[in-house]
Amino acid sequence: MMKTAKTLALGLFAAACVAGPAHAQSVDWIRQVTRTIASKQTYPKAAQARGEEGTAKVKIYVAASGAVERAELVTPSGSTSLDREALALPSRTGSVPPPPGGATSVTVPITWKLL
Numbered sequence: 001m002m003k004t005a006k007t008l009a010l011g012l013f014a015a016a017c018v019a020g021p022a023h024a025q026s027v028d029w030i031r032q033v034t035r036t037i038a039s040k041q042t043y044p045k046a047a048q049a050r051g052e053e054g055t056a057k058v059k060i061y062v063a064a065s066g067a068v069e070r071a072e073l074v075t076p077s078g079s080t081s082l083d084r085e086a087l088a089l090p091s092r093t094g095s096v097p098p099p100p101g102g103a104t105s106v107t108v109p110i111t112w113k114l115l
Contacts, residue, residue: 026100033060033096034108040093043112047081054078055111056086062105066098074107086110 037060054077061069071090076083089110 029097029100030106033062033106036096037089037093037108037110040089041110042085044081044085047079047085047112048114050081051114052077052079052082053113054082055109056083057107057109058086058090059105059107060090060096062096062099062103064098064102066095068093068095077110077112082112085112 056077057075
């Protein structure tokens with residue numbers, strides 16, 4: 001029997017990395033960011049066909065307006081396909097709620113699991 005793909009939502013308690021000491025991130029804002037990004041998450045077909053699972057951690061740089069400026073892979077998932085998807089996901093999202101303290105960055109885990 002073939003396993004079905006289940007894209008797991010990003011962890012609601014993402015590890016926050018503040019861009020500068022004056023910028024404070026609220027837990028609510030981090031939750032909003034993770035929910036926004038999770039809404040665009042997909043399971044790459046090639047990774048699913050090969051039975052690949054994993055969690056990648058991605059650092060997302062957010063402008064004061066909420067625009068996603070760029071993303072970088074902090075911790076790879078162990079799958080090239082999943083890592084590519086993890087890096088593409090924030091840009092595909094486009095924007096997130098504006099950060100309360102101005103431009104900042106946040107590191108979020110992105111998980112894929114086959115059931």
